Amino acid sequence: MALHIICCVKQVPDPETPASQFRVDEAAKKVIPAPGIAPVPSQFDTIGVEAALRIRDALGDVKISVVSMGPDSFRDAIKHCLAMGADDGYLINDPALHEADHWVTAQVLAAAIQKLAPFDLVITGRQAVDWDMGVVGPTLAELLGIPCVTIAKDVKVQDGKVVVERVLLDGFETVEAPLPAVVTVSNELGEPRYPQLRQIMMAARKQVTVWTAADLGLDPAQLQNRVNVEALYIPETKVETEFIEGDTVEEKVDRLLQRLREAKLI
Amino acid sequence: MANDILVFGELTEEGRLAPITFELLGAARRLAPALGGRVLCAILGAGLDGHSQEAIVQGADVVLLADDPALQEYQGDAYVPVLERLVREKGPAVVLLGQTIIGRDLAPRLAARLGTAVAMDSVEVEVQDGRVLVTRPCYGGNARARYSFNTSPVIATLRAKSQEPLERDDSRQGEVERVAVNVDAAGVRTRVLGRVKQKAEGVRLEDARVVVSGGRGLGGPEGFQQLEELAELLGGAVGASRAACDLGWYPVSAQVGLTGKVVTPDLYIAVGISGASQHMAGISQVKNIVAINKDPEANIFKASRWAVVADWKEVLPVLIKKVRELKEAEARR
Numbered sequence: 001m002a003l004h005i006i007c008c009v010k011q012v013p014d015p016e017t018p019a020s021q022f023r024v025d026e027a028a029k030k031v032i033p034a035p036g037i038a039p040v041p042s043q044f045d046t047i048g049v050e051a052a053l054r055i056r057d058a059l060g061d062v063k064i065s066v067v068s069m070g071p072d073s074f075r076d077a078i079k080h081c082l083a084m085g086a087d088d089g090y091l092i093n094d095p096a097l098h099e100a101d102h103w104v105t106a107q108v109l110a111a112a113i114q115k116l117a118p119f120d121l122v123i124t125g126r127q128a129v130d131w132d133m134g135v136v137g138p139t140l141a142e143l144l145g146i147p148c149v150t151i152a153k154d155v156k157v158q159d160g161k162v163v164v165e166r167v168l169l170d171g172f173e174t175v176e177a178p179l180p181a182v183v184t185v186s187n188e189l190g191e192p193r194y195p196q197l198r199q200i201m202m203a204a205r206k207q208v209t210v211w212t213a214a215d216l217g218l219d220p221a222q223l224q225n226r227v228n229v230e231a232l233y234i235p236e237t238k239v240e241t242e243f244i245e246g247d248t249v250e251e252k253v254d255r256l257l258q259r260l261r262e263a264k265l266i
Numbered sequence: 267m268a269n270d271i272l273v274f275g276e277l278t279e280e281g282r283l284a285p286i287t288f289e290l291l292g293a294a295r296r297l298a299p300a301l302g303g304r305v306l307c308a309i310l311g312a313g314l315d316g317h318s319q320e321a322i323v324q325g326a327d328v329v330l331l332a333d334d335p336a337l338q339e340y341q342g343d344a345y346v347p348v349l350e351r352l353v354r355e356k357g358p359a360v361v362l363l364g365q366t367i368i369g370r371d372l373a374p375r376l377a378a379r380l381g382t383a384v385a386m387d388s389v390e391v392e393v394q395d396g397r398v399l400v401t402r403p404c405y406g407g408n409a410r411a412r413y414s415f416n417t418s419p420v421i422a423t424l425r426a427k428s429q430e431p432l433e434r435d436d437s438r439q440g441e442v443e444r445v446a447v448n449v450d451a452a453g454v455r456t457r458v459l460g461r462v463k464q465k466a467e468g469v470r471l472e473d474a475r476v477v478v479s480g481g482r483g484l485g486g487p488e489g490f491q492q493l494e495e496l497a498e499l500l501g502g503a504v505g506a507s508r509a510a511c512d513l514g515w516y517p518v519s520a521q522v523g524l525t526g527k528v529v530t531p532d533l534y535i536a537v538g539i540s541g542a543s544q545h546m547a548g549i550s551q552v553k554n555i556v557a558i559n560k561d562p563e564a565n566i567f568k569a570s571r572w573a574v575v576a577d578w579k580e581v582l583p584v585l586i587k588k589v590r591e592l593k594e595a596e597a598r599r
Contacts, residue, residue, distance in 0.1 A: 129544075132403070134374070228414045256572060
């Protein structure tokens with residue numbers, strides 16, 4: 001029987017947005033999208049899809065489903081993953097869930113994953129590149145009652161088990177877990193493949209299945225956030241930068257070394 | 267008790283209490299008066315006898331030792347239930363862990379099992395009007411968010427070096443409590459098949475007083491040889507941006523940034539690094555940054571004390587030569 005891998009993806013403001021264009025609405029506690037810069041799929045999540053595609057490249061008979069929770073615009077992130085090579089896309093779009101914290105997000109995604117059962121592997125990014133929290137993946141494992149291996153640089157499926165190279169501070173460890181399991185992936189896995197034009201056109205024609213909370217048997221009134229964002233702001237930087245002057249490189253280096261010696265740093 | 271703070275005491279690979287544990291104890295100690303509770307330090311591992319006194323002199327009132335061969339190495343499936351039971355028994359208001367390889371895995375799972383929430387990679391914990399507030403960088407360090415919690419206990423992981431440890435006080439007294447550990451072997455579903463170390467030679471990046479780092483602007487792996495030369499002259503270590511590591515120019519173990527290492531040298535020399543927020547997250551505590559970049563608009567300059575707008579290929583050979591002359595002159599004196 002085909003192996004079924006479910007990848008969770010999120011759409012985020014482009015993290016390459018220049019810091020000078022990064023704005024926050026402090027009253028609404030939200031980031032203001034930079035004009036002219038389109039949101040992108042969170043990169044760790046597309047690396048998760050890449051991990052799933054590599055498993056399919058190795059094993060052949062693998063179905064890859066992509067699940068996302070968010071407004072209609074998140075369709076673009078799902079379509080990107082379909083163009084990369086995923087088979088099916090599912091969007092949980094419910095206005096009642098748009099302010100969900102990581103706990104509610106995990107609850108909803110867990111319900112969607114259960115609706116897509118049977119499944120063998122759930123892959124998420126190590127963290128979304130907007131809130132940088134890194135909580136949804138491990139929480140999914142707890143809610144689904146299955147093993148969890150975090151921060152993977154390599155994911156293989158062998159003999160009904162997942163074998164993961166997990167990044168450590170100074171190296172990595174190889175961890176094995178029975179399926180089904182949750183794995184969160186890191187950038188050390190490698191760049192996600194870029195969709196070809198033909199794949200983008202094919203993905204454009206694919207239907208994305210849309211669900212509401214009710215479709216998953218959930219009552220949004222029962223899904224209470226566990227944290228509240230009390231404030232969101234851009235931290236002040238208090239550095240006075242001295243641009244080292246000089247007509248030649250020699251002069252600049254001399255002046256820099258003089259400054260470093262004055263500050264007793266070398 | 268309901269107003270205690272429980273610190274997860276992490277060990278180094280060599281089996282000593284890790285610096286992050288002392289930082290967490292410092293943070294907990296400063297938080298304790300506002301909550302009116304004690305500081306508990308839970309240490310999980312095997313052969314822990316020497317650690318209790320060390321935790322006490324660094325700020326713990328009570329040390330909880332979960333000493334069992336099954337806890338020799340971190341395995342989420344073994345550690346999560348032990349810590350869960352300890353938290354349920356002791357009922358603290360706040361649980362603090364380090365934002366480390368272990369904390370990243372353990373804290374979210376602990377929170378899920380306890381029916382509460384966690385704020386990851388935090389830099390500040392405070393009490394205001396009786397509420398615990400946790401502040402953490404987000405959007406790759408571009409913004410900060412302050413959180414309150416609807417559930418208890420409040421769990422937070424704290425970023426390395428975001429908190430000052432206390433001065434060691436050898437006269438401090440505390441209690442030590444050994445807790446029963448019953449790790450259910452069948453409940454440990456994961457198995458470690460092996461470990462590969464990629465330890466860099468020389469000074470450890472996290473301990474280095476000088477770090478010389480390179481990024482995408484180096485244009486290839488060759489430039490790192492010059493950075494190594496400069497780092498060696500300065501008695502420092504070499505770091506790299508995520509972009510340079512992802513391109514395979516330098517080992518991942520040298521990656522500085524949000525998903526790599528947090529470094530706090532006295533002097534950080536950034537060469538060909540644009541200053542993406544994800545990189546800046548790894549050097550946010552560094553006061554003295556020198557940036558060498560030919561783009562005068564590079565973001566790195568905003569955080570730099572000294573900016574050299576020039577091509578690194580021209581600057582580095584001169585810099586290395588002059589630093590060598592300085593060092594040789596010092597040696598002769």
